[in-house]
Amino acid sequence: MTHRGDRALRVAGLARVEGQGGMRVRVEDGRVTDVRLEIYEPPRFFEAFLRGRGHTEPPDITARVCGICPVAYQLSACRAIEDACGVMVGGGLADLRRLIYCGEWIASHALHIYLLHAPDFLGYPGAVELAADHRELVERGLALKQAGNALLAAVGGRAVHPVNLRLGGFYRLPERSELAALTPLLRRALADALATVEWVAGFEFPDFDHEHELLALVEPGRYAIESGQPRTDRGRSFPVQAMDAYLREEQVPHSTARHARLAGPDGRAPGLYSTGPLARYALSGQWLPPLARQAADAAGLGAVCRNPFRSIVVRAVELTAAVEEALRLVRDYRPPLEPAVPVPPRAGTGYGATEAPRGVLFHRYRLAADGTVRDARIVPPTAQNQASVEDDLRRFVAARLDQDDHQLTHACEQAIRNYDPCISCATHFLDLRMERR
Amino acid sequence: MAGPSLAVWKFASCDGCQLALLDCRDELLALAERVRIAHFPEATSRVEAGPYDISLVEGSVTTPSDLDRLRSIRQHSRVLVAIGACATAGGIQALRNLADVSEFAAACYPRPDYLAALATSTPVAGHVTVDYELRGCPIDRGQLLELLGALLAGRAPRLPRHSVCLECKARGTTCLLVTGAQPCLGPVTAAGCGAICPAYRRGCYGCFGPAEDAAVAALAPALRAAGLAGRDLVRVYQTFNVAAFAAAGGGSDDSPR
Numbered sequence: 001m002t003h004r005g006d007r008a009l010r011v012a013g014l015a016r017v018e019g020q021g022g023m024r025v026r027v028e029d030g031r032v033t034d035v036r037l038e039i040y041e042p043p044r045f046f047e048a049f050l051r052g053r054g055h056t057e058p059p060d061i062t063a064r065v066c067g068i069c070p071v072a073y074q075l076s077a078c079r080a081i082e083d084a085c086g087v088m089v090g091g092g093l094a095d096l097r098r099l100i101y102c103g104e105w106i107a108s109h110a111l112h113i114y115l116l117h118a119p120d121f122l123g124y125p126g127a128v129e130l131a132a133d134h135r136e137l138v139e140r141g142l143a144l145k146q147a148g149n150a151l152l153a154a155v156g157g158r159a160v161h162p163v164n165l166r167l168g169g170f171y172r173l174p175e176r177s178e179l180a181a182l183t184p185l186l187r188r189a190l191a192d193a194l195a196t197v198e199w200v201a202g203f204e205f206p207d208f209d210h211e212h213e214l215l216a217l218v219e220p221g222r223y224a225i226e227s228g229q230p231r232t233d234r235g236r237s238f239p240v241q242a243m244d245a246y247l248r249e250e251q252v253p254h255s256t257a258r259h260a261r262l263a264g265p266d267g268r269a270p271g272l273y274s275t276g277p278l279a280r281y282a283l284s285g286q287w288l289p290p291l292a293r294q295a296a297d298a299a300g301l302g303a304v305c306r307n308p309f310r311s312i313v314v315r316a317v318e319l320t321a322a323v324e325e326a327l328r329l330v331r332d333y334r335p336p337l338e339p340a341v342p343v344p345p346r347a348g349t350g351y352g353a354t355e356a357p358r359g360v361l362f363h364r365y366r367l368a369a370d371g372t373v374r375d376a377r378i379v380p381p382t383a384q385n386q387a388s389v390e391d392d393l394r395r396f397v398a399a400r401l402d403q404d405d406h407q408l409t410h411a412c413e414q415a416i417r418n419y420d421p422c423i424s425c426a427t428h429f430l431d432l433r434m435e436r437r
Numbered sequence: 438m439a440g441p442s443l444a445v446w447k448f449a450s451c452d453g454c455q456l457a458l459l460d461c462r463d464e465l466l467a468l469a470e471r472v473r474i475a476h477f478p479e480a481t482s483r484v485e486a487g488p489y490d491i492s493l494v495e496g497s498v499t500t501p502s503d504l505d506r507l508r509s510i511r512q513h514s515r516v517l518v519a520i521g522a523c524a525t526a527g528g529i530q531a532l533r534n535l536a537d538v539s540e541f542a543a544a545c546y547p548r549p550d551y552l553a554a555l556a557t558s559t560p561v562a563g564h565v566t567v568d569y570e571l572r573g574c575p576i577d578r579g580q581l582l583e584l585l586g587a588l589l590a591g592r593a594p595r596l597p598r599h600s601v602c603l604e605c606k607a608r609g610t611t612c613l614l615v616t617g618a619q620p621c622l623g624p625v626t627a628a629g630c631g632a633i634c635p636a637y638r639r640g641c642y643g644c645f646g647p648a649e650d651a652a653v654a655a656l657a658p659a660l661r662a663a664g665l666a667g668r669d670l671v672r673v674y675q676t677f678n679v680a681a682f683a684a685a686g687g688g689s690d691d692s693p694r
Contacts, residue, residue: 048541067453126481
């Protein structure tokens with residue numbers, strides 16, 4: 001018999017996450033002594049092979065970091081390189097970028113809510129098994145995902161790795177009629193998204209809060225997606241151009257993803273922070289579009305939500321917001337005069353950040369005068385959240401040592417999925433292992 | 438749930454190709470009724486032991502442990518299908534094949550010694566017998582459904598290897614090369630996507646890899662005429678199917694990158 005106070009919980013090969021990873025928790029004498037989110041997604045070395053490429057290439061190349069959020073990579077890369085070249089893309093082109101980004105939020109959030117996360121709350125191993133009992137629910141999720149995909153394809157040519165985005169804008173501007181044709185699908189998606197908020201708000205959530213500093217892009221007046229300035233719930237704010245001074249990454253032996261901490265020029269010790277739906281909601285919740293704001297109120301979210309298990313509710317609110325925004329942008333769309341503004345290369349360093357479905361995605365490029373990429377830095381949301389996930393697990397397990405290994409392991413897996421971890425992104429991740437000794 | 442068993446496996450990749458399976462809204466639930474999803478960690482934590490009737494393999498071989506895992510998957514699979522540019526050609530990460538992987542690791546990680554990475558990124562067929570390949574970065578959903586439908590019906594799948602040009606003609610898109618508007622890899626790239634890029638006034642960038650008998654060298658003058666020169670003429674082939682295009686004579690020029 002194992003001594004009750006010493007336990008080891010582990011999951012080798014976490015399911016329903018994007019990519020490969022696991023978890024290991026060690027409990028000794030009734031105390032949690034070690035928590036590791038193990039990421040063994042093989043490294044692909046994007047930042048290395050970006051060196052020597054032309055300045056027009058990183059958007060399409062970095063899209064391949066992640067098949068779930070390629071638009072986030074494309075637009076963070078575009079913004080960084082445009083910053084290096086001194087070009088601002090505004091007006092109708094910026095609106096069209098926001099529209100395709102809404103498509104990615106809709107598709108990604110629908111995927112995570114319905115196929116990856118909801119089965120945890122309902123006691124099913126996955127959406128296929130959930131569909132056997134509640135086909136109408138899974139169909140609603142897939143319909144929402146399809147609405148996101150249709151939007152991605154209409155603006156971008158295809159849903160995964162869209163082809164129509166480029167530095168300065170687009171290759172071809174969609175006709176008004178092409179986008180107007182999406183309206184009936186988006187109207188239905190709006191009703192489905194509102195029903196989703198109501199549905200997930202009724203789930204049972206463990207009593208658990210965290211105190212991490214929350215980081216999101218903020219753009220006063222609207223819910224930041226494709227642009228904005230980094231800000232935290234503790235009042236810190238910095239321009240994207242200061243990312244190197246604020247984002248400190250370290251490498252741990254158990255992961256091919258780097259761990260990020262939030263530092264600052266004020267000499268403060270680098271600290272834990274998290275990014276993603278809870279952070280965005282805390283910092284921009286007052287600027288949600290009206291129906292999403294009403295749905296958040298009806299779901300009882302309040303001004304700030306610090307329970308990562310309720311991230312599914314915030315994600316559903318954001319799903320609603322993205323559909324609402326998309327409907328507005330489609331309604332107001334008038335094709336700009338030119339599909340793209342020129343982005344001639346020049347020597348310099350550029351910074352870009354956008355809100356990927358999982359949180360802020362930072363890019364930095366240093367260019368030679370002819371546009372050749374000298375070096376690149378990519379800080380994806382899952383790398384930023386990894387230390388927070390481990391902290392959540394440590395505190396979550398410590399408060400529930402009376403549960404048996406099976407229950408506790410399952411709850412830990414769920415705690416990880418709260419962050420919608422994208423392991424493919426983090427490595428540029430999960431095996432849950434619990435050891436009680 | 439009767440019917441043949443389906444397993445989905447992942448190696449070095451972005452997950453975008455297996456996502457195509459989850460994108461089949463109308464078809465996914467119908468498919469789930471005809472096949473037994475036995476291993477698909479991204480969709481369900483329920484896992485069945487092999488053997489499997491159909492295995493879909495995404496991603497390329499990049500770590501020492503990949504080799505054993507792939508051989509074991511082959512051993513337990515009746516039909517093995519490599520899906521996407523990573524699994525069929527090594528993917529964008531095969532750019533390491535042209536460089537020094539230890540230098541790459543040092544450029545990306547403060548402690549490269551924590552990593553286990555092979556010097557090359559290689560396709561599935563480089564290590565085990567592959568029954569079918571779906572090209573593309575990402576794969577085309579229609580091609581995936583065609584393949585699964587054919588396997589379930591016991592017929593040969595229709596997976597053309599002719600060039601994108603035929604799909605452009607079928608779509609009624611004006612040729613970008615003829616009008617000199619854009620350099621386009623359509624004439625040497627395998628069909629399957631439905632010729633999306635030219636319809637968006639963008640030259641094909643070869644994400645489905647080389648077409649059968651691709652005359653890569655013969656395309657160079659047309660690419661030059663459309664404005665591609667020097668390093669760009671090399672780099673254009675050095676993307677998502679770098680290794681496959683190199684084997685067809687593209688992007689293998691020795692000028693500096």
